[in-house]
Amino acid sequence: MRAFPVRMPSGTRYWTVIDDRMEVVCPADRWLRHLRFGQNRAELTTKAYAGDAALYLSWCLRTGRRWQEAAQDLGLFMVWLKYTPIEPDGSIGTVRMGPGAEPVRGERRINRILTGVRGFLAHAIRDGAAPDWVLGVIYELADTRSLPQEARGEGTGLAYRLKARHRLQEPVSEVDRTSDEQVVAMFRACRNARDRLIVLLLARVGLRRGQVAGLRREDCHLLMDSRVLGCASEGAHLHVVRRENSNGAWSKSRRRWVQPVDFLVVQAFDQYGAERHERLGAGGSDFLLVNLFRAPLGSPVTPGAIGDLVEALARRAGLEGPVAPHRMRHGFASNVADAGGTLDEIQALLGQNHPASAQPYLHPAPTRLREAVERVASPRELTAEGTR
8 A cells, every 4th residue: 555646637636545456445535535625725735645555554464354344453553653663765665663663753753644544434424434423433423612712613612523532742842943043053054045035935925845846926016105016905916825836835824925025035035036137038937936947947846946045055054953934934033023013913924813813933042031020020010119
């Protein structure tokens, strides 16, 4: 069993699951098609979920279990996941258990696979391909009283939800932010205007790499008065739009929003525009960011290429520790907070649906934490004020 890409006649792609005879596994295919076309999920989402379903079906096949009923043994599946590697050719390797055996997957990765397996089984139950009792094996009934107040919704009544039964305790690890010094070092390590613009779109505009790669030239309104473009938004800004893109770029946010940009980003746009015109003239793709220095010239830059660029810039700048596009997004949100931005402002700038969604992106600068402590009055000051 393995994940396999499918291109539809319309050009849209999704991923399915095929067996060793290169035949499509129909229950998994129906679920993945539902995700891609029924729920408008990204192609990369179906790729990840197809891999999860393929692992579950492979385990069932190897252990002689019927996939429709094997959910009652998900605990054994979790152990199998922990110690069974994937070989370089994509095949399932030999289980490596015993004293001193090193796990091949951590808790976070196993939990993500289990999320895909539960989705596959739940869809199979709705589809009539798996018995109803399986739902009670993979989920337990819970109510909203176990949720934080912010997540309970606006209704006053008691609501019920399904809570996953099989889940490992994950180690606590926060995504750190890139510092301004790191961003400046990468900016200086850029060798052309296009790469400098990419760094600013990640670190000073806060876009995800999929959103950066998906920008079209028509999305960029850099005039102070955009009414001449038929746009009611004021000042220089970008329109972040979720689309089907030939380069695999995808905006995670379902909503579209207007993202203001400052003069530094506008200057970078101008320099890149001149560079692009020098290389391509009026040609090239309608995508904003295209290949200028390698074939095929004028083709859109991919999200993967942006990730590779950030890694290359970090190495070129001699930076230690991990530097990634998403850390640059965290740095942007933290800088807005350090400059006095409110949570709802940060949420809007990140394209989030709820202010609480912006909380994980906030990493206060040490100087701001020190200032917060120094604002607290000392006991002597409080006593003196009370005796007046």
